[in-house]
Amino acid sequence: MNRSPPKPVLALAASILPQRILRRALASQAAKRERLVILGSGWAGFKLINEVNTKDYDVVVISPRNHFVFTPLLASTAVGTLEYRAITEPVRTYGRGISFHQATCDQIDFEKKEITCRPAFESQDAPFAIAFDKLVLAVGAKSNTFGIPGVAENAFFLKEVDHARKIRARIIECFEQASEPNTTEEQQRNLLHFAVVGGGPTGIEFSAELHDFCVEDLSKLYPQLKNKVRISVYDVAEKILGGFQAELAEYASEKFRREGIQIKTKTFIKEVKKNLMVLKDDTQIPFGALIWATGITSTPLGESLGGVMKEERSNRVITNEYLTILDKNGQALDGIYAIGDCAVIKDKNLPATAQVADQKGRWLTYHLNRQVAGKPTLKPFTYNHIASMVYTGAWSALIDFSSKGNLKGRLAWIFWRSAYLTKSVSVKNKILIPMYWFLSWAFGRDISRF
Ligand SMILES: Cc1cc2nc3c(=O)[nH]c(=O)nc-3n(C[C@H](O)[C@H](O)[C@H](O)COP(=O)(O)OP(=O)(O)OC[C@H]3O[C@@H](n4cnc5c(N)ncnc54)[C@H](O)[C@@H]3O)c2cc1C
Numbered sequence: 001m002n003r004s005p006p007k008p009v010l011a012l013a014a015s016i017l018p019q020r021i022l023r024r025a026l027a028s029q030a031a032k033r034e035r036l037v038i039l040g041s042g043w044a045g046f047k048l049i050n051e052v053n054t055k056d057y058d059v060v061v062i063s064p065r066n067h068f069v070f071t072p073l074l075a076s077t078a079v080g081t082l083e084y085r086a087i088t089e090p091v092r093t094y095g096r097g098i099s100f101h102q103a104t105c106d107q108i109d110f111e112k113k114e115i116t117c118r119p120a121f122e123s124q125d126a127p128f129a130i131a132f133d134k135l136v137l138a139v140g141a142k143s144n145t146f147g148i149p150g151v152a153e154n155a156f157f158l159k160e161v162d163h164a165r166k167i168r169a170r171i172i173e174c175f176e177q178a179s180e181p182n183t184t185e186e187q188q189r190n191l192l193h194f195a196v197v198g199g200g201p202t203g204i205e206f207s208a209e210l211h212d213f214c215v216e217d218l219s220k221l222y223p224q225l226k227n228k229v230r231i232s233v234y235d236v237a238e239k240i241l242g243g244f245q246a247e248l249a250e251y252a253s254e255k256f257r258r259e260g261i262q263i264k265t266k267t268f269i270k271e272v273k274k275n276l277m278v279l280k281d282d283t284q285i286p287f288g289a290l291i292w293a294t295g296i297t298s299t300p301l302g303e304s305l306g307g308v309m310k311e312e313r314s315n316r317v318i319t320n321e322y323l324t325i326l327d328k329n330g331q332a333l334d335g336i337y338a339i340g341d342c343a344v345i346k347d348k349n350l351p352a353t354a355q356v357a358d359q360k361g362r363w364l365t366y367h368l369n370r371q372v373a374g375k376p377t378l379k380p381f382t383y384n385h386i387a388s389m390v391y392t393g394a395w396s397a398l399i400d401f402s403s404k405g406n407l408k409g410r411l412a413w414i415f416w417r418s419a420y421l422t423k424s425v426s427v428k429n430k431i432l433i434p435m436y437w438f439l440s441w442a443f444g445r446d447i448s449r450f
Pocket of ligand 1: 039040041042043044045062063064065067071072073074075103104105106138139140141158159202299301339340341342352353354355356357389
């Protein structure tokens with residue numbers, strides 16, 4: 001393992017060597033550093049990008065997006081409560097001393113210690129290879145369509161800023177189209193039916209945000225349409241928010257019922273066509289927009305990985321408690337780690353959340369920084385669950401503190417907003433987020449359609 005020369009030696013060298021020779025010497029020093037490749041700039045990868053020791057590691061980050069997304073507030077941007085740039089952080093602003101390539105990793109050769117990547121640009125897609133000494137897989141997961149025909153083509157997902165932008169544009173488009181003189185009443189009702197599939201936290205938060213948008217802004221701007229708007233939440237499960245305390249799930253259901261948001265549990269969707277979904281019993285339900293917020297599954301990269309242990313249900317890679325990937329025989333692949341939604345720890349059932357991804361990212365940063373300093377990591381990763389929170393609309397939320405109790409209503413909403421404002425990364429966003437909260441409250445959400 002190579003280490004930088006001590007500071008006094010560098011200072012002496014700088015004073016006596018010509019600059020050209022010094023630069024060459026430093027470059028060769030950099031070339032000797034261990035190459036740490038990080039795949040992904042989400043919750044898990046961003047922690048490393050921010051805090052890993054770039055003096056002793058030659059850090060290369062590969063991600064098809066050049067920013068981090070603060071996902072807990074993504075649903076707010078899909079209706080204009082917040083603007084997109086208030087919840088993103090550019091990788092290059094943070095990863096000082098790292099090399100960044102906006103690309104997708106398509107293949108990993110564990111033997112050769114090399115990855116193959118494809119640039120994330122249509123005009124330039126020639127693949128390139130990068131060798132690594134250590135590799136961190138933090139590529140997240142993708143929305144699970146469960147193989148239901150037509151979902152990928154006709155539904156909206158909500159994982160990226162671009163998804164939120166498209167949803168917002170479609171909602172406004174539905175209202176504008178429904179206002180056209182030639183639109184029949186039946187067409188209006190169909191256009192203004194917003195279907196949300198998935199009664200987990202993402203589906204519930206999005207429905208709540210959309211309901212706020214409709215009640216607080218759209219009903220005033222399109223008064224003739226206000227009685228034709230419908231929001232429905234569909235789920236195969238028996239109840240929504242299955243992972244939450246029963247009392248909280250009941251609170252959310254009751255609140256939605258009072259506000260006219262329909263909850264259709266035990267409903268199996270067989271097919272999704274353009275503006276129409278077909279249920280198992282062949283009922284056809286027209287919609288203006290369908291938001292698919294069900295479970296997650298492995299990314300194409302995760303699926304392509306051979307020779308490693310994977311969870312059967314979700315196809316995600318399995319690691320040990322030191323977050324090192326296990327091969328088919330259960331042996332740790334030295335220096336190859338997986339964190340965040342793309343991985344599970346053997347015999348541990350942790351949720352796929354930002355909380356887990358963030359804590360794994362923090363532990364791995366600490367581990368890698370100690371490793372390069374020649375110090376061993378003694379304690380394996382342990383997860384410390386703080387709370388699960390969901391916004392339920394109209395300035396209310398619910399918080400599940402597990403065995404420590406719960407909170408719901410206005411107080412929970414204040415806690416929800418304060419927690420996410422505190423957790424947001426940059427000072428810029430800590431200013432922008434409350435500013436947009438105030439602007440959308442005082443002047444309404446912007447309905448310009450782009
Ligand atoms: C709308 C929404 C709201 C949420 N709210 C909450 C919440 O309130 N609380 C909570 O705890 N969790 C929440 N979550 C879950 C949380 O966002 C995820 O658990 C978390 O993002 C997982 O982090 P990650 O780094 O594993 O993946 P991600 O954050 O998804 O990041 C994956 C990264 O990998 C990149 N990538 C993908 N494929 C490749 C490849 N082949 N090569 C290189 N890079 C690749 C992606 O571009 C991305 O940068 C929410 C999720 C969503 C979608």
